[in-house]
Amino acid sequence: MSVTSDRSPDEQQLTIKIKGRFDFSKHQDFRDAYEKETKAQRYVVDLKETNYLDSSALGMLLLLRDHAGGERSDVRLENCNADVIKILAISNFSKLFRIE
Amino acid sequence: MLEEHVDLTVLNTLRDVMETEYPALLHIFIRDSQARVTDLNGLIQAADFSAASQTHLDQLGLLAHSFKGSSSNMGAAHLAQLCGELEDLVRGQGAVSEARVTQLVQDIDSEFCVVRDIFDVELQTTLASH
Amino acid sequence: MVESAPPERLTILIADDNASDRMLLSAIISRQGHEVLSACDGAEAVALFQRRRPQLVLMDALMPVMDGFEAARRIKELAGEALVPIIFLTSLTEGEALARCLDAGGDDFVAKPYNQVVLAAKINAMNRLRLLQETVLQQRDLIARHHKYLLNEQRVAKAVFDQIAHSGCLSAPNIRYLQSPYALFNGDLLLAAWAPSGNMHVLLGDFTGHGLPAAVGAMPLAEVFYGMTAKGYGLPETLREMNAKLKRILPVDMFCCAALICVNFKQQLVEVWNGGLPDGYLLHSDGRPHTPLVSAHLPLGVLSASSFDDNTQVYPFGAGDRVFLLSDGVVDSTDESGEMFGARRLQNVFVSNRNPATLIEEVQWALARFRGQVRDDVSMLEVGFTEPESLGLPSVVYTDSGDSSPLDWSASFEFRASTLKRFNPLPYLLQLLQEVHGLRQQSSELYIVLAELYSNALEHGVLGLDSALKCDAEGFALYYQQRGERLDALEYGFIRFNFQIIPVAQGGRLTVQVHDSGSGFDVQHVLALPPAIDQLSGRGLSLVRQLSDRCRWSEDGRTASVEFAWEGLA
Structure with missing residues (x-):
């Protein structure tokens, strides 16, 4: 599976990992990873093994943010490589997500 | 004795498959096969027949092939085998022995006579039972 | 007999010169529930096929008049794209003869004497193949039909959209651009219009996604852009309205990366807002290094009206100065090894450019050299400075009669x-x-x-x-x-x-x-x-x-x- 998700023991945090290209082909898997989640207070998208991200991936991140509570959401993007950071910077997604 | 010439299980199957057309099938096979035997004999007895003529060998091969197919379907296994031998002979590589051809056509002729008699009896019995 | 499903009733053509074999095979096939057509030579078989279009053919290889090989070739030709399986009836044993059967288009063999079980199994197997081919052809035709519809819909949508997009001033002498004819369906959008003040507003946008979803947002965006520009609104108000409208109508995961510029020819200023597009560039005529126009905002349609940031940057803009904007796809083009074209290569083109009129072409050539092929899905835009006199002030068309004009x-x-x-x-x-x-x-x-x-x-x-x-x-x-x-x-x-x-x-x-x-x-x-x-x-x-x-x-x-x-x- 190129999209996997893990719940922390206290069920407060859901971590979604994406392997390879993060583009429209991951759309369904990505949605499935969080859509049934109701307990988590915090969401982490681990992009350690993500080497590419396109605009539909940005759209998917917006969907996750919406699911997590919109303006009040806590969504972090972790382990971004330089290319991914560049894409996030151009779209100024740092204004919506904590990028670590 | 009879089993050596015609496979009775095949005949039973044919009777079953053909139903009311069974006698017609027997009749057509006897009639067509008679014609083939006549053609085979006619060919080799013709004044200009030569086992070295490719045309003649081709004609023999076609007749033998066709006869082989129909006799195998009718359960006449030995007849089919003789036809197969003739077909292989005339289609084989190298020179064809005219004596061997003549011998095989004679064998086919006499085997067909036996098969025809068996099928004639079968035909009469079937017609009588209807 | 082993039957997994009730057998479909097929029309099957039997061709054999041997009357007893033909009769036997007809009886077997009829008993299996199929309709039988029979022919006693190849020519008759071809004629029957043409007249009755059977779904499957059982044919002897050696027949008088026309043999089975030739008949098979003609039947396959007549069948066209449909699969009409041909099973050769033969006791041929030599490999060469069997190969001839396949060459002629035969799909399988059945040897004499006939075995009913084998025959039924082969007919079923061949019929499955035939149905598979039929399904494939139907789906291919369906896809082709849908594709045709889609192209037609796109053509109509594009025509409607062009009516709106071209109501602007993209043809003004100070604008150069490159855009694929189907940019709309790549989500790319290019708009330009005169404001009543004689300022020029230009927008380069890039919607998320491709196809119809990427195109639907273009229409409302263009309407807001043209409507508000014509009424004399500035960039901040127009941006706010565009953002609010897209936020309202687009799904959460869709947005529009855009850069909007306002050229004030009289005061020699250019005002820029960039939300999500790659760096644009302000190219100076006096040889100073180009100024990057960096994306400082989220794309349009992401933020709610209350969080939206309409702050713009203002730069001096005089004779010989140019603004260069581009959609993604230029800088992030990759070559065979996966290396990106990058901002550095783009800037090198700016530096080596001697004739401003060919800048866009030069970028395109550099891109083609880098990738080994030309891209037709990128948008580039260059807006230059022109003395306001040479542009002429826009004329506004009024539709009311004037009878009710207030005068005191x-x-x-x-x-x-x-x-x-x-x-x-x-x-x-x-x-x-x-x-x-x-x-x-x-x-x-x-x-x-x-x-x-x-x-x-x-x-x-x-x-x-x-x-x-x-x-x-x-x-x-x-x-x-x-x-x-x-x-x-x-x-x-x-x-x-x-x-x-x-x-x-x-x-x-x-x-x-x-x-x-x-x-x-x-x-x-x-x-x-x-x-x-x-x-x-x-x-x-x-x-x-x-x-x-x-x-x-x-x-x-x-x-x-x-x-x-x-x-x-x-």
Whole structure:
């Protein structure tokens, strides 16, 4: 599976990992990873093994943010490589997500 | 004795498959096969027949092939085998022995006579039972 | 017999010159539930096939008149794309003869003597293949049909959209661009329009996704862009409205990366907003290094109206200067090894460019050399500076008759601090004045004069900014930075407009007074300065004097008064 998700023991945090290209082909898997989640207070998208991200991936991140509570959401993007950071910077997604 | 010439299980199957057309099938096979035997004999007895003529060998091969197919379907296994031998002979590589051809056509002729008699009896019995 | 499903009733053609074999096979096939057509040679088989179109053929290889090989070839030819399986009936044993059967289009063999079980199994297997082929062909045709529909829908959508998109001024002499004919369906959008002030607004947008979803947002965006630009709204108001509209109508995961620029030819300024597009560039004519126009905002349609940031950057923009914008797909083009084209290679093209007219082509060539092939899905846009005289002021078309034109009235407006912060009153005021038909002839001049007086009142009066700052590029940036800061912090202050319309003979006269809460300026001194030609400041007052019939300032410099007169309409 190129999209996997893990719940922390206290069920407060859901971590979604994406392997390879993060583009429209991951759309369904990505949605499935969080859509049934109701307990988590915090969401982490681990992009350690993500080497590419396109605009539909940005759209998917917006969907996750919406699911997590919109303006009040806590969504972090972790382990971004330089290319991914560049894409996030151009779209100024740092204004919506904590990028670590 | 009879089993050596015609496979009775095949005949039973044919009777079953053909139903009311069974006698017609027997009749057509006897009639067509008679014609083939006549053609085979006619060919080799013709004044200009030569086992070295490719045309003649081709004609023999076609007749033998066709006869082989129909006799195998009718359960006449030995007849089919003789036809197969003739077909292989005339289609084989190298020179064809005219004596061997003549011998095989004679064998086919006499085997067909036996098969025809068996099928004639079968035909009469079937017609009588209807 | 082993039957997994009730056998389908097929029409099967049997061709055998041997009457007893033909009869036997017909009986077997009929008993298996199929309809039988029989032929005693190849020619008859072909004729029967042509007439009755059976779904499957059982055929002897060696037959008189026309043998099975030739008959098979002709039947396959007649069948065309449909799969009509041909099973050869043969006791042929030599490999060569079997190969001939396959070459002629045979799909399988059955040996004599016939075995009913084997026959039934082979017919079923072949029928499955036949159905599979039929399904494949149906689906192929369906896809082809859908594709045709889709292309037609795109053609119509594009035609409708082009009507709207081309209502703008993309053909103006100072604009060069490259765009795929089907850019709309790549989500790329290019719009340009004249504002009543003679400013030019240009938008390059890139919607998420491809196809219809990427195209649907373009129409409302274009409508807001053209509608608000024509009414005289500036970039911030237009951006706010575009963002709010897209946020309202698009699903959460869709947005539009966009850059919007406003070129003010008279004051030689360019105003830029970039949300999500790759760095654009301001290319200077004087050889200074190009200034990157970095994306400082989220794309349109992401943020709610209350969080949206409409702050723009303003730069001096004169003869020979150009703004270059591009959609993604240029910088992030990769070659075979996965290396990106990158900003560095793009900038090298800028540096080596000698003829401004070929810059876009040069970028394209560099991209093609890098990738080994040309891309047709990128958009590039270059907007240059032209003397305003050579562009000609836009003409506005009115649709009402003029019978109800009001000719004797006055009105006053006062806009106070919290309003001045985020509301541009000019479009409303201009619309009001255009109810007076006699003023329509000079609506551009009227707009420019009002806009100048308003920005003077706001910037120098209410905000107390010193235009002397704008003497060089650095001070210029500082000026606009201060403007933003002071406007954000503004708590007190006002700008007042008084309009007076009176009929004069067959025509009439408009008097406008603009009064602000600032400390005024030394009227004698400023008006005595020589008109600035090529400096970054000082254009405003000379423009006002040039375009209005009479203008004067009160002694304290806090009130400006201008007049526009018109003759009777023919």
